[in-house]
Structures are given as C-alpha cells and as structure tokens.
Amino acid sequence: MDSNSTMMGTELESDLHLLERMRFARAQLNEEICTASIDQSGDVLHALRLESSYHLCEFFFLLKANGFYETDDIHALADMHNRYLTEVLKNEEKMRRMNVTSERLLQAIFTGDTMPRLLDVWRSARGSLDQSNLARFLVTIMSTETCRKLVVAFTKAGFLERIRTPHGTVVIRSKGIVEDMFGASIRRLRLELQSGMSA
Amino acid sequence: MSSSRFLMVKAGTLALLAFLMTTAVVAPAVAQARGMDQPYSADELTASDPNLRQLRRDNPQLFEQILAAINRDASARNSGSPEELAAASPALDDLNRSSPEALLGLFLVLKGAAKGENQVPR
Numbered sequence: 186m187d188s189n190s191t192m193m194g195t196e197l198e199s200d201l202h203l204l205e206r207m208r209f210a211r212a213q214l215n216e217e218i219c220t221a222s223i224d225q226s227g228d229v230l231h232a233l234r235l236e237s238s239y240h241l242c243e244f245f246f247l248l249k250a251n252g253f254y255e256t257d258d259i260h261a262l263a264d265m266h267n268r269y270l271t272e273v274l275k276n277e278e279k280m281r282r283m284n285v286t287s288e289r290l291l292q293a294i295f296t297g298d299t300m301p302r303l304l305d306v307w308r309s310a311r312g313s314l315d316q317s318n319l320a321r322f323l324v325t326i327m328s329t330e331t332c333r334k335l336v337v338a339f340t341k342a343g344f345l346e347r348i349r350t351p352h353g354t355v356v357i358r359s360k361g362i363v364e365d366m367f368g369a370s371i372r373r374l375r376l377e378l379q380s381g382m383s384a
Numbered sequence: 385m386s387s388s389r390f391l392m393v394k395a396g397t398l399a400l401l402a403f404l405m406t407t408a409v410v411a412p413a414v415a416q417a418r419g420m421d422q423p424y425s426a427d428e429l430t431a432s433d434p435n436l437r438q439l440r441r442d443n444p445q446l447f448e449q450i451l452a453a454i455n456r457d458a459s460a461r462n463s464g465s466p467e468e469l470a471a472a473s474p475a476l477d478d479l480n481r482s483s484p485e486a487l488l489g490l491f492l493v494l495k496g497a498a499k500g501e502n503q504v505p506r
Contacts, residue, residue: 240487247491251498265497267446268504269489274450283486291450297442325486 206377211239214370218242221362222342232338237327241335244323245359246367248312257308263295266322270294273325283325293324306356316347316355339363426451 219233232238253259270290273279280287295303295318303318314322320332327335336357340347346358429451430437440447492505 243487244490244494247494251494253494253498261500262494262497265493265501265504269493271446271449272504272506273489279485283483285486287450291436291439294439294446296438298438323490326483326490 202381203378206374210370210374214242214366215239217366217370218342218363221366222344224341224343226341229338229341232334233342235331235335237331238335238338240326241323241332241339242363242367246364246371248359249361249364250368254312257311258304259307260300260304262322263300263303267294270324285325289324293321295321302354310358313356313358316357319357424451 215234215238218238219230222229222233248254253262270293273283273285274287274290280290299318299321302315306313306315306318316333316336317329319336320329323332336345336347336355339345340357344360344362346360348356348358350356426440426447430440436447436450439450489505495501496503496505
C-alpha cells in the first residue's frame with residue numbers, strides 16, 4: 186500500500202468515525218428523550234421515536250438558541266416565514282422536492298386573521314403558540330397531522346404544556362426540557378469532535 | 385387511537401377525499417370550458433379558500449405574487465389521479481415528509497429572523 190492510499194484510508198476512517206459519532210449522538214438523544222418521558226406507554230414512545238420528533242425538538246431548540254424566548258415580539262420570525270413560503274411557492278420543482286403543495290403552503294402563511302393571534306399569544310406568555318400556528322411554522326417539514334400527533338405525545342411525555350383556551354384553540358408551550366436535551370447533545374458532539382481533531 | 389377518534393378521522397378523511405374527487409372531476413371540465421392555458425383569475429383562486437380571500441384583502445401584493453406563481457403552471461392544477469390528490473392532501477400526505485432541503489430552509493428562516501436579515505433563504 187503506497188502513502189497515497191494510506192492517506193485515503195485514514196481519511197475514510199475519519200469520515201466513518203464522524204458518521205458513527207453523528208449516528209450515535211442522534212440515537213443517544215432519542216434514548217434520553219424516551220427515558221425522560223413521564224409517560225412510558227407504547228403509543229407515546231412510538232411517537233417520540235419518529236424522525237419528526239427529532240425535528241420538533243430541533244425547532245424548539247432553534248427558537249431558544251436564536252433568542253426568541255427572550256423577546257415578546259416574534260413578528261420578524263413570522264414575516265421571514267411568510268416571505269420564505271412565498272419564495273417556495275414560486276418554485277414548483279422545490280415544492281415537489283419538499284413534497285408539499287401550494288395549497289398547504291398558502292394555508293400556512295400568516296394572514297391578517299392569524300398573525301395578530303400569533304403575536305398576542307406569544308406576548309401573553311413567551312414561547313406560547315397555537316397548535317395550528319406551530320403547524321404553520323413546520324409546514325415544510327411535517328404534516329399538520331404529524332404535528333398534532335407529536336404535540337399530544339410531547340404533552341403526555343411532560344415536555345409541553347397544552348392548554349385549551351375558551352376560544353376553542355389549543356395553546357402549547359415548551360417547558361424547556363427538549364431544548365436542553367437537544368442542546369446538550371449537539372454540544373457533546375461538537376466537543377467530542379473538537380477534541381478528536383486536536384488529538 | 386380511541387374508536388370515536390378513529391371514526392372522526394375516518395369521516396374527515398372521507399369528506400376530504402370526496403372533496404378532492406369532486407375537484408378532480410370538476411377541474412378538468414372547467415378547464416376544458418375556459419381553455420387549458422387560460423390563467424386563473426384572482427376571483428377563481430379566492431372562491432375556494434377563506435385564507436386566500438383574507439390574504440387578498442390584507443396583502444394584495446403577496447397575493448398577486450402567489451397568483452402569478454400558480455399561473456406559471458396552470459395545467460398542473462387541472463387534473464390528477466386520486467392517488468396524486470390524496471398525496472397532496474394535508475390529512476393524507478406522508479406523515480414523515482421532511483426533506484433535508486426543507487430542514488435547512490427552516491433553520492435559515494429562524495437564523496435569518498433572529499439576526500434581522502433581509503435576505504430570504506432560497
């Protein structure tokens with residue numbers, strides 16, 4: 186084996202190591218989430234193990250990490266969301282790749298009806314969202330039904346407060362558990378990889 | 385899932401399918417009458433959806449952008465197999481539809497909004 190192929194072998198080993206650690210971190214996080222659930226029934230654990238469950242955790246982590254829990258006003262986020270969906274609507278090929286229809290995207294745009302309520306609910310208690318508005322934010326990555334199913338599971342698991350308002354809507358708010366677990370998982374992975382690189 | 389919940393979901397699904405099947409039958413007929421290449425009007429688009437009516441009132445510029453985007457491929461709205469329509473419905477679509485591109489888009493939306501960026505992720 187010449188030095189070139191030795192180097193390629195080492196590179197490949199490093200690539201495999203990175204892939205392994207990423208897979209491990211994800212599996213470990215999922216295990217932690219399932220263990221932390223106060224409801225250990227099969228239905229709840231099944232929902233928590235869905236790929237979409239990871240994405241919901243990531244969304245809450247991103248809300249926190251980007252500082253949205255520290256502000257009363259999330260108009261900037263809703264506005265960026267609306268403009269992003271408008272961009273996606275212009276691109277048929279992108280919609281096909283995302284497996285999302287123009288009708289679904291249109292329903293997810295915050296309008297004069299839904300925007301004030303989004304802002305009011307958030308302002309009344311930072312981090313609070315109508316379940317329907319949470320589904321709007323997540324429209325490109327999961328169906329409304331998946332979002333509803335996960336909200337139910339996350340609530341039973343003790344990760345979300347889910348409150349039915351007198352208006353008939355459901356307001357949810359994260360208790361911060363999944364954000365912390367997700368953040369810790371990402372940080373562990375980063376530090377592990379950094380120490381591996383410096384070794 | 386409880387039996388009552390299952391029945392509600394099933395009833396909703398059937399109603400949705402019935403609506404979609406009606407659309408599948410009516411849309412080509414309408415399209416035939418108005419010409420396959422004829423673009424959709426703002427009134428046609430808003431007739432079917434209260435959210436769109438609201439959007440047209442509140443944000444006419446955005447509504448026009450959407451109308452133009454849809455009319456870019458008007459024939460795509462004229463027909464579809466029941467499978468395609470079912471796949472396109474919110475209640476029946478893939479329960480795990482996320483794509484890496486969509487995940488990146490959502491990440492960039494949150495990051496961009498937090499930093500007050502003007503540029504929308506593409």
